[in-house]
Amino acid sequence: MTALAEVVLRAVVVLAGTALATFALLWHAPGDPAAAIAVARFDSVVSEEVVAQIRAEAGLDAGFWPAFGHWITPILAGDLGNSSVSGRPIWPELRDAIALTVPLALAGLAIGVAVSVPLAIFATRRPGGWLDRGAVAVASLGAAMPAYWLGLLLILLFAVHLGWLPAMGARTPAHMILPALTLGLGVAASLTRILRSGLREARGQPFLPALARRGVPPGRIGRDHVAPHAAIPVVTVLGLELAFLLEGAVIVEVIFARPGLGSFLVQAITARDFPKIQAVVILTALLFVTVNLLIDLTYRLIDPRTRDRDA
Amino acid sequence: MSVVRGGRRVLDSVDLALAPGRTLAVIGESGAGKSTLIGAILGLLRPQSGRVAWNGEDLRATNPSLVMQEPRAAFNPALSLRRSVMEPVKARRLRLPEGRLDRLCTGLELDPDLLDRRPHEVSIGQAQRLGILRALITKAPLVLFDEPLSALDAVTQKHTANLIAALQSEEGFAALVVTHDLGYAAAHADEVVILRDGRIEEAASAETFFRAPQTDYGCALCEAALALGALERAA
Amino acid sequence: MRSVVILTVILGLLAVFGPALAPHDPNAIDIPNRLAPPGDPYPLGTDAMGRCVLSRLLHGASWSLGLAFLVSVIGLIAGSVIGLVAAMGGRLVDWVVMRATDSFLAFPDLVAAVVIAGVLGAGTGSLVFALTVTGWMRYARVARGIGLSLGSRGHVTQARLAGLSPAAIAQWHYLPALAPSLIVVWTGMFARAILGISALGFLGFGVQPPTPEWGTMLLDARVHMRSTPLLMIWPGLAIVVTVLAINLTGDALRDSLAPQERPA
Numbered sequence: 001m002t003a004l005a006e007v008v009l010r011a012v013v014v015l016a017g018t019a020l021a022t023f024a025l026l027w028h029a030p031g032d033p034a035a036a037i038a039v040a041r042f043d044s045v046v047s048e049e050v051v052a053q054i055r056a057e058a059g060l061d062a063g064f065w066p067a068f069g070h071w072i073t074p075i076l077a078g079d080l081g082n083s084s085v086s087g088r089p090i091w092p093e094l095r096d097a098i099a100l101t102v103p104l105a106l107a108g109l110a111i112g113v114a115v116s117v118p119l120a121i122f123a124t125r126r127p128g129g130w131l132d133r134g135a136v137a138v139a140s141l142g143a144a145m146p147a148y149w150l151g152l153l154l155i156l157l158f159a160v161h162l163g164w165l166p167a168m169g170a171r172t173p174a175h176m177i178l179p180a181l182t183l184g185l186g187v188a189a190s191l192t193r194i195l196r197s198g199l200r201e202a203r204g205q206p207f208l209p210a211l212a213r214r215g216v217p218p219g220r221i222g223r224d225h226v227a228p229h230a231a232i233p234v235v236t237v238l239g240l241e242l243a244f245l246l247e248g249a250v251i252v253e254v255i256f257a258r259p260g261l262g263s264f265l266v267q268a269i270t271a272r273d274f275p276k277i278q279a280v281v282i283l284t285a286l287l288f289v290t291v292n293l294l295i296d297l298t299y300r301l302i303d304p305r306t307r308d309r310d311a
Numbered sequence: 312m313s314v315v316r317g318g319r320r321v322l323d324s325v326d327l328a329l330a331p332g333r334t335l336a337v338i339g340e341s342g343a344g345k346s347t348l349i350g351a352i353l354g355l356l357r358p359q360s361g362r363v364a365w366n367g368e369d370l371r372a373t374n375p376s377l378v379m380q381e382p383r384a385a386f387n388p389a390l391s392l393r394r395s396v397m398e399p400v401k402a403r404r405l406r407l408p409e410g411r412l413d414r415l416c417t418g419l420e421l422d423p424d425l426l427d428r429r430p431h432e433v434s435i436g437q438a439q440r441l442g443i444l445r446a447l448i449t450k451a452p453l454v455l456f457d458e459p460l461s462a463l464d465a466v467t468q469k470h471t472a473n474l475i476a477a478l479q480s481e482e483g484f485a486a487l488v489v490t491h492d493l494g495y496a497a498a499h500a501d502e503v504v505i506l507r508d509g510r511i512e513e514a515a516s517a518e519t520f521f522r523a524p525q526t527d528y529g530c531a532l533c534e535a536a537l538a539l540g541a542l543e544r545a546a
Numbered sequence: 547m548r549s550v551v552i553l554t555v556i557l558g559l560l561a562v563f564g565p566a567l568a569p570h571d572p573n574a575i576d577i578p579n580r581l582a583p584p585g586d587p588y589p590l591g592t593d594a595m596g597r598c599v600l601s602r603l604l605h606g607a608s609w610s611l612g613l614a615f616l617v618s619v620i621g622l623i624a625g626s627v628i629g630l631v632a633a634m635g636g637r638l639v640d641w642v643v644m645r646a647t648d649s650f651l652a653f654p655d656l657v658a659a660v661v662i663a664g665v666l667g668a669g670t671g672s673l674v675f676a677l678t679v680t681g682w683m684r685y686a687r688v689a690r691g692i693g694l695s696l697g698s699r700g701h702v703t704q705a706r707l708a709g710l711s712p713a714a715i716a717q718w719h720y721l722p723a724l725a726p727s728l729i730v731v732w733t734g735m736f737a738r739a740i741l742g743i744s745a746l747g748f749l750g751f752g753v754q755p756p757t758p759e760w761g762t763m764l765l766d767a768r769v770h771m772r773s774t775p776l777l778m779i780w781p782g783l784a785i786v787v788t789v790l791a792i793n794l795t796g797d798a799l800r801d802s803l804a805p806q807e808r809p810a
Contacts, residue, residue: 010645017649029665144789146741148748148761149782152768156775243654250657254749255768265657266749269664281653281661288652353707377707385700389722395701399708445704 007296011289018285019075023068026274080279085271090279094264098283101253101260104179105245111184112191112241119188120195124203135192142189147248151182151255168257179256183248187241194237202226239288239295246284325361325511327487327504331452334479334486336496336517338532339506345489348506349457352487353377365452373453374403376446380458382438386430393426396445405449415444418478436467443475447482456488460495472499493536497521505529550794557788561611564604572597572605572758581774590780593763594770599777602758603784609759611788613670614739617677621739622732624678625685626724630716632686633693644690647683655680659742663751673752677742681735688727689720696720726803733796737789744785760785 055061062070074081080090123135158178159167166175203226211221250262257263261280268276325348329335339345350356352363354371363370376399379385386395400407416423419440425433426441433441439459446454459475460468476499479486490496496503496517503520505512505528513520513529524530560567569589576596584591590599632643650658659676666672696702696719705715746752747761755762760781767778 010648013645014648014652017646018652021649025662025665030667140790140793141786143793144737144786146745146748146782146785146789148745148764149778149785152764152771152778152782156771156778160772160775247654247656250660251745251749265660266664269661269751272665274665277661277665284654284657285652288654292652355703355706374709375707377704379700379704381700385704387701387705387719387722390718395704398705398710402705402709402711402714 004297007293011293015285015289018289019072019282020068022278022281023071024064026278027064027067029272029274075278075282080282081275083273084275085273090276094261094276094279094283097259097261097264100258101249101262104176104183104252104258104260105249107176107180108183108187108245108248109241111180112187115184115188116191116195119192120199123192123196124199127200132196135196139189139193139196142186143193145186145189147182147186147251148255150185151179151252154178154182155255175256175258179252179258182252182255183245186248187244190244191237191241199226239291242288242291325506325509327514329453329485329487329502331485332479332483333501334488334499335502335504336500337487337489337504337506338491338493338496339489340491342508343506344509345506346457347509349377349455349489352455370453374399374449374451375453375455376449376451378439378442378446378454378456378459380461382435382442382462383430385442386438388430391427391429392433392441395430396426396441396448399445399449403449407448412444412448415447415478418481419444419474436463436471439463439471440474443471443478447478447484450482451484453485453487456486456490458490458492459488460490460492468495475499493532505532550791550798553787554791554795557607557611557791560604561607564607568598568601568604570598570601572601573756574598581770581777584776591774591776593766593777599763599780602763603760603780605758606760606763606781607784607788609753609757610740610743610761610785613674613743613753614736617674617681617739617743618732618736620674620678621681621735622685622728625682626689626721626728628682629686629689629691630693630720630724632690633697634712634716634720640690640694643686647686650680651683653680655738656742656745659746660749660751663746668751668754670753673743673746676746677739681739681742684731684735685728688731689724692724692727693720696723730796730800730803733792733799737792737796740785740789740792744781 080094082089083093119131119135119138123129123132126132155167155178158165165177166172167178169175205225208221208225211225212218246261249260250265252258253260253262254266265277265280267273268280325344327335327337337345337348347356351358352370353375354363365373365375386392396412399405413423421437421440421444425437430438439462443459456475460471463471472495475486488495488500500517502515503517504514505520505526507528513524513526515525520529521533524533570587574597576592578596579588579592580594580596582588582592582596588598588600590603593599593602628643628647632640632647635643658680662676662679663672666675699719702715702719705719710718743752743759744761744764747759748765750762750765752761753759755766763781764778767774767781770777
């Protein structure tokens with residue numbers, strides 16, 4: 001129970017740290033944030049009075065810590081505020097963006113799993129065989145291949161040359177194929193690498209030959225002894241894959257002009273719409289801390305050795 | 312002195328005294344609190360209660376030194392043995408009396424050329440004598456020995472024990488030896504303390520203890536050692 | 547494996563001497579010859595402003611690799627110091643430092659770099675800052691992990707007893723043991739920095755035009771994908787080959803340093 005409390009306390013501290021870092025970044029951003037807000041909101045030269053009013057509204061003239069308090073209070077209450085450019089509430093717009101990104105991320109993850117799991121399983125059946133070497137090559141190449149270039153190459157091939165698929169926008173389900181493929185191939189590369197080394201280690205456990213000699217069928221050895229062992233790195237990597245998916249989504253959505261979370265963030269940064277930026281940052285941090293919390297707890301469930309690791 | 316570690320009272324009201332030039336053997340099984348005792352005496356751990364003093368001042372001010380159980384691990388594999396041996400001198404910017412290093416090398420039967428090697432390039436026995444050299448170089452008034460002989464073979468053990476004894480009479484340091492080797496204690500210690508589960512089970516002069524142990528545990532230890540022939544070897 | 551190391555050395559030399567080998571000024575505009583195919587005066591053709599693609603790639607090599615080197619070395623130093631402070635500073639310091647590290651890790655680093663570079667305003671300075679701030683945690687974790695296991699080593703205890711200062715203990719007793727692992731981490735982070743720099747360049751938050759940098763070259767090339775697809779092949783190829791070579795060198799390093807990494 002104390003271990004659980006420790007894990008939750010960590011998550012809270014990490015969230016607080018992220019919030020503080022975000023605010024510190026906005027606080028130190030070049031230029032007067034109040035003036036930036038004023039210009040963005042009124043779209044013209046504004047008087048010094050208006051700027052001062054905005055500064056007071058946002059608590060910006062009171063120093064770092066009071067301003068931080070002023071800033072964090074509505075966020076803690078679940079209010080992400082209004083866009084400093086349009087003045088409209090952020091949440092509905094953000095929700096629409098998320099609704100476009102989540103299916104893309106899931107499709108990418110599905111493609112990645114569909115490619116990497118069979119590849120890794122068959123590759124480790126015969127270590128050093130051509131399939132194994134192929135898996136290593138795919139993983140190495142994938143790790144070096146930037147998503148933005150892969151995406152452009154896919155557009156070049158399937159949209160420009162062959163004309164099979166649409167490249168830009170998000171109007172039809174077909175619009176999701178190329179972005180999902182771009183994301184999925186990247187996921188496949190990193191998943192293959194980790195699954196392969198995890199499975200190799202699991203297959204190399206010292207007691208497996210003894211089981212085989214005793215006549216335990218290979219299928220049962222795989223299910224009961226190899227799979228649980230290989231599951232541990234997979235759980236860890238899911239957290240990393242989530243990071244990868246989100247990073248990938250930012251890039252992929254820009255390439256394919258898909259108005260999801262990534263495009264939302266890039267547009268917010270370009271427009272210097274600070275409330276929008278911080279909304280994305282805080283939601284992302286919340287998502288990651290939650291996922292890491294779940295991973296930590298899952299660990300404790302599947303690997304008894306780690307249960308009192310931190311005690 | 313008491314020490315609590317990980318919620319467990321590892322050392323409980325342990326009280327020891329030692330005079331210059333004398334040898335105190337602390338004897339106990341694994342888990343009796345011997346390592347904790349060493350850490351607390353050297354100030355590496357903070358006791359919950361009690362203090363460690365030498366002539367009325369904090370012992371740490373006298374820079375006590377330690378000879379460790381694993382001779383090679385006590386030396387940094389990345390540095391030459393000379394650098395490691397001279398570390399206590401360099402770190403405190405001390406000036407070494409002319410010829411002290413050579414004299415100690417002679418006393419420990421060490422070829423000074425060994426100092427230019429790395430830890431993995433000398434034998435275990437040599438490494439342990441180099442460890443003793445480092446512990447003695449700054450003329451620490453109290454030298455702690457943590458199972459100093461257990462990593463060595465029987466012949467080297469006896470030889471090293473004799474070298475330590477000879478150097479002790481020459482240099483006059485007090486030696487606190489933590490060991491489970493009763494034979495060594497019988498041969499070289501002036502006083503004996505039996506440590507069991509973090510408490511002092513029995514404390515006596517070596518002569519008294521080995522003639523007539525007062526506690527059942529002390530008797531059991533002596534009998535076990537007799538059965539192994541350790542005490543005869545020492546005699 | 548040897549061919550990979552040779553390739554990496556060649557790439558390193560190109561980063562240093564590439565600009566000197568460039569046949570043209572990378573920013574010299576030649577509008578009549580814009581979007582020219584590979585040919586006589588321009589071995590790899592020209593871009594939309596008639597600039598020599600090969601010259602821009604070679605100059606881009608020193609930008610990409612030079613900035614990535616800077617970013618990864620600052621991260622290496624900062625991360626190692628932070629990790630060692632956590633390992634040597636006792637339980638409370640360790641807890642605080644590691645929670646701070648977790649806060650930075652709680653975020654996908656490229657997204658964080660985009661936010662930081664974007665908010666601070668485009669430019670090389672904020673690019674370096676953004677990638678460094680998001681790139682030190684792995685070093686810190688490795689340094690702290692190995693550092694904690696070193697704390698109970700005999701020679702570290704002896705150094706403390708000898709009265710060595712914590713800084714000297716870190717320098718002489720921790721760093722030699724940490725170096726192999728940190729170097730392996732560094733190669734990985736160097737490759738990541740190259741990807742990060744070009745990604746930020748591609749998004750428009752990195753090195754600013756007209757400076758030749760591989761990511762911004764891709765961004766420029768994208769517009770002309772239909773007419774001149776080769777234009778976006780070159781910088782992409784440069785990035786992939788470089789990152790692949792560095793990653794494979796890192797793997798080789800890890801394999802050869804692995805025996806030392808295992809605790810005795």
